[in-house]
Amino acid sequence: MADVITSRKACSVSPLKMSQPIGGALALMGIHGCMPVLHGSQGCTAFGLVLFVRHFREMIPLQTTAMNEVTTILGGMENIEQALLNIAQRAKPQIVGICSTGLTETKGDDVVGYLKLIRQRRPELADLPVVYVSTPDFKGAFQDGWAKTVSQIVEELVEPAAMRIDDQINLLAGSHLSPGDLEEIRQIVESFGFRTILLPDLSGSLDGHIPEDFTPTTLGGTRLEEIRRMGSSRATIAIGEQMRGAALALEMKTGVPHILVDRLMGLRSVDRFLHLLAELSGRPVPQIYHRQRSQLVDAMLDGHFFFGGVKVAIGAEPDLLQNVGHWLAELGCELKAAVSTTESIVFADLPAERVRIGDLEDLEREALGCQLLLTHSHGRQMAARLQIPFYRIGLPIFDRLGAAHQVLVGYRGSRNFLFDVANLLITAREEEEGTHWPGRGPHEEAARACECQEEDQKTG
Amino acid sequence: MSNLSEKVQAVFQEPGCVKNRAKSDKERKKGCTKQLQPGAAAGGCAFDGAKIALQPITDVVHLVHGPIACEGNSWDNRGSKSSDSHLYRMGFTTDIQEMDVVYGGEKRLFRAIKEAIDRYDPPAVFVYQTCVPALIGDDIDAVCQAAKKQFGRPIVPVQSPGFAGSKNLGNKLAGEALLDHVIGTEEPAYTTPCDVNIIGEYNLAGELWQVKPLLDQLGIRILACISGNAKYQEIASCHRAKATILVCSKAMINIARKMEEKYGIPFFEGSFYGISDMSDALRHLARLLVGRGAPEELLSKTEILIRREEQKAWEKLKTYQKQLAGKRVLLITGGVKSWSVVSALQEVGMEIVGTSVKKSTDEDKERIKKLMGEEAHMIEEMTPREMYRMLKEARADIMLSGGRSQFVALKAKMPWLDINQERHHAYAGYDGMVALVAEIDRALSNPVWQEVRLPAPWQEA
Known part of the structure; x- marks a missing residue:
């Protein structure tokens, strides 16, 4: 509530x-x-x-x-x-x-x-x-x-x-x-x-x-x-x-x-x-959906490691907020900040403490301590300031390609969304950990990657 | 309201405008904006124009007084760059509601100014008037006056309701706001005999930074650029410049002319697009400065720089001659760019199969004729359907235009390059022209064009 x-x-x-x-x-x-x-x-x-x-x-x-x-x-x-x-x-x-x-x-x-x-x-x-x-x-x-x-x-x-x-x-x-x-x-x-x-x-x-x-x-x-x-x-x-x-x-x-x-x-x-x-x-x-459902369940099992307890901030119009918010909550995320644009009945059972009808400035203030931001492309400035991973949803998405083909619904859409967001979280974690590994700067990492590729080529 | 109509009239009377001088008194009063055709109009409103002209001022709050549409639908959509503050990229609006429309939005505006100052502490706030508050009679001049007194910093009213006219009118209304409330209100820390203003340059994609190093080498200081990468204080104190270069004459000639009148700063119209244009601009600027007390040697230094830079640029351009010779360009853009780009493209052997002259002056057209010959294919107006057909029938190899018409070309599976305000590449100065040709080459030489034109194998020929 x-x-x-x-x-x-x-x-x-x-x-x-x-x-x-x-x-x-x-x-x-x-x-x-x-x-x-x-x-x-x-x-x-x-x-x-x-x-x-x-x-x-x-x-x-x-x-x-x-x-x-x-x-x-x-x-x-x-x-x-x-x-x-x-x-x-x-x-x-x-x-x-x-x-x-x-x-x-x-x-x-x-x-x-x-x-x-x-x-x-x-x-x-x-x-x-x-x-x-x-x-x-x-x-x-x-x-x-x-x-x-x-x-x-x-x-x-x-x-x-x-x-x-x-x-x-x-x-x-x-x-x-x-x-x-x-x-x-x-x-x-x-x-x-x-x-x-x-x-x-x-x-x-x-x-x-x-x-x-x-x-x-x-x-x-x-x-x-x-x-x-x-x-x-x-x-x-x-x-x-x-x-x-x-x-x-x-x-x-x-x-x-x-x-x-x-x-x-x-x-x-x-x-x-x-x-x-x-x-x-x-x-x-139809059989195909039995299969897709099973894939989604598997994705949830693989992904739950990364979602559990993650605090998220979402800025979206009511129906999109409802869809994305519930799904992330079901994956174990905590909806810490939720901002929307207009009154709606869907806020009543949203798994968040409160929903604010406001702007991205409000979202930015409430998003302090969050590990993930989801909103439209205008969130890019606040994402840069907060230095947290940013997944674009809604309209407008003007700084990435493929907005028209972003599928979030159905078993497949839900699964792909889960993977995309999990990968963002993984990338963020790697970047954070990378800086704490002594003696393994980004250059050495890159060099190691090259060596591996060469080895692959030789053996392959 | 009377205030606005006076301003609009004043702008229509602009004596600095070539087109205007040719008109009778009666015609002039009617103004320069063509009556818009309902159901067949395109382009932004006066508010859009004012915002384009002033938004590049980086360190102030740009507060839009109106319903959510004006700012909510349009913010952070322009590519002017900043070397410092990013405040200008944020959207501020009073987002007025039905109750404000009924009871008036002045109190809300005053509170909004206070909130913006409390939270972001800018050196100044620019307040933009839009249609709805203008219609209900919100007096933003009075609110800004009161706020200025209360908060002890400049609060600048910009009278720019969209229904006043076109984008171009909005550019000029923005200029009026600067003249009335900003320019000449502060003094620069120091001056030099080589201080200049640049008017009409918005630092899109960082174009100012292609020009600034050249001026730096000559010891010419940009006192203020109106308004690319500008800080409030720079514009407030720019009345101490020795000369002005006006690079987009259509937009803000009123600022240049009135500053000449009021502060005796001579100006000329130049362009940073095109190699010889860039050189002409530098020469002209140097001459003006020397005339106003800059050391004589500036002239020879300028010539040396021009010779070196031109040579470098032409050499780089030559490397594209082989690939680009004979390729046909359709150039759909306004005003100055229609001829200033032409010479560079011709130099690498490209053929201009058409150039739009919708926004060009007679002078522009003369220059096009000189460059392309008497039979130059000048296009007054071209519908998207005609453009599409021209490309589809392969009467041109590439189209250069603004973002609005990009899909006309792309859907015809033809190369296209953005040369208007949303572009991501900078094309000013010597390096810019080389960059433009390099981009054309990159677009034309991409093998993707052959790929996308392949019919599906199951399709009958």
Whole structure:
């Protein structure tokens, strides 16, 4: 049971948090042929764009209504109209998503009303679906913007169906999952004979593939007709607590029952997930997962030497903190410092004394005495100051390659995470011990290594 | 607010700007920022521009007054280097909440300044105004004034709400903040007849350090660089310099011109990119200094240095001629770099199949024509789709551009090199130009291009 403390500081230092609108925009990037738009000044979009480019190392479709001082005060209807017309003409998207920002929310633009008027005035936009989400920058965080946007997509696009398709399952994915995670989850679910509709599907759009031609919109992701068909599925599996709202909205609208799977890291969580799928499908768990489970158990046995009693500091959005935090605790770590970005129910049973809603400065202060740091790339400065091993999780990861393919979920993801983190701890220990071995400086070590290699070559 | 619109007008009136001089009074008043097209706009806002211009000041707290988006989504993303303090790399923001929007954020800002001073003890705090507090009427000038009195150190308001305009306007608004609140407020410990200011150099990837050794050899002291690797005190006392070199004229010409007006410091526009440009800059600087009382021998010392460095650089470049001759370059960048890089690339035998002139002045364009001939392929605007096609059809061998368009090239499986602000290599001065050509060679000669273009064996040809 963790106490939740909200930072009372007026000055946030080294922010952990990012804003709602770009969380919403990223969710929209999981829809095929989509052009996300931020209703705000052009900087709102530029910052989001640069952030995602640096994380995914991909082209990012993201537009702006380019509000200035005058249009803000007079209201942004004309800018939204112009933006829709320009985008429709240039990018030819199948859907447009609009997220508001702090600027237009402060003014109080009635975007829902604007869109009605624009539709009346512009029959040429009749066939273009537009989803609007209210995401003021001065409330909540990235994860909230993502969750609201997925709910809104469901509310507006999913259609109730007369028939149920018995082997079709909806998967609603939270913002804590990478494209690699999504691929893994889908593979697991499909191995039970289900056909899946995954929303939002970043594994289709931001997984770093080479398209045949240049597209200004998203390249891949959930198709519009798939979203519309979600009302005919057997059930919805919401992955991550943040998806509860969207799953409920879908259930209210179409009657498709939902199941919440909040954790997918660690032995017992993945066990529960596979058990659920086995019950739902009436099929046994495929052999491959028996094998993977066994590998994970073995990894836990090999790894426990290194994890027991290790004090860790984690800075992450609520659902990611929950997943990583529980798994590390199950491996024997002590969650000494935990900082997150926004309120969430998942903190209630987190195995930590307290969770602080704050910034990396708070985390740095509480991390004194910790042996391991896990947060996004902005933790690099504090890791250097604290001189402790640093494992990058979440978004943004801009100073290492492969962020899109970091898989943390499932037996395999959990196992690889365990090995990576254990290796960091081992490296740190070696570096520490290395300096205390008399007469064996780094140079002699290197020389010894060379000799060994030569010997290997001779004998080999 | 009136304060901001006056500032914006003042910046639009800039007489030092070549483009501006050619306009009628009415046109000039409209300003230099093109009306942005909703749904078809790209690029940062005024706040982004102000931050780019000032963030390189290393030892101060840069406090962003606004909701989390402005700082939370963007901090620690610029590559300007520091030889000392790392305070500038940390993100500070008031992270205003809904209640602040309703009741006003001034008290929160005041408390935030206090907290930052208590915890980090900087020589000064820079406070950046953003859209939301500007809209609700937070008076950051007044808060900074009060804080200055209370805490006994400079608290500098930077009026830079994003909705005021583009990144370029933000650069200039940052310059205004320095002129109004920083420059001339302190005195240097001592002066020499060879003290200079460099304006518009941000020490990206450490480029200032490619130029500084050259100046050191000539006995020229950088009193202040605005703002690469600068300390607050250096900028505060830079009004005692004897000459100024302005290296990115688009960004902060207002500082150079107003310092000439107010303190009589002559300035010229030069560039550190390209070999002959670097030499021209050194010559010009030496002449200005000698005119203001530096020893006459500086001129001959400069010539000797130029001859030696140029010779060294050309010799090194020659070694790349064989591999690079005939390779075609697509150069997508703004302003000065569009021509200053061209001559070095031509020297190693590369062909420039296109260069963008979107941000260039008429003067820039003339120089391009001189270098590349009348039929120079100048690109006003190129959509990513066109760039992609050009590369895909192999009408160019490599693209040099900013990070934004890198995936256009990479997805077309063509070599690409970053020459804008997020780059990791330094390309200034003589060594820098050699480094640029070496990087081009490294990119082009990588066998990976043949590999990635291989079709899968099961694919029909």
